[in-house]
Amino acid sequence: MARIALDIDSTLHHYWDLIERVVLDRHGIEIPYEKQTGWGIAALDRDQAVAVIQETHSEANILAGEPYPGAVDTVRRWHGESHWIHVTSHRAEETHGATTRWLEQIGMPYDDLFCSYDKVTRCVELGIDVLVDDSPVNIERALEAGIVPATIVHPWNEALVARGHVVAGKDWPELAAALHPVLARD
């Protein structure tokens, strides 16, 4: 059986609509999804970006997250096939409670939850086989650590996906199909 790590933002739910709204409210700047080809929010300085991301991780915002179609069903199937599910999110430790409630609310089965700013180190410690994460930084780090990276395709990871080292799908059904041979061999 495989040990699977799952990111949350832009992996289990869309998230960009939320970050777009917070940036517009706070700064009056539009950051359309299609134009987000880089990693990070170019229009904001570091402190502004940190404050925006913190707001997206308020309890109310976490609980309002709508999972991508097929995400919960796929993970439920993997869990039923005895794969071990580690949910890992780049968010403050204090969000653990709200994140637990959200996972329960959407009916997501999992074995372990980790909220931190250093997910790949933890994945290595846990012997993770596959990391599903949209971040180009985490994809690169997973590759270096011998973990199979997988992701939903987004403008910010398209170029990396095109290089062919990442298992990818435009949506969860496509991603699940692409991961099938990887999970079947474990």
Ligand SMILES: [Mg+2]
């Ligand atoms: Mg993410």
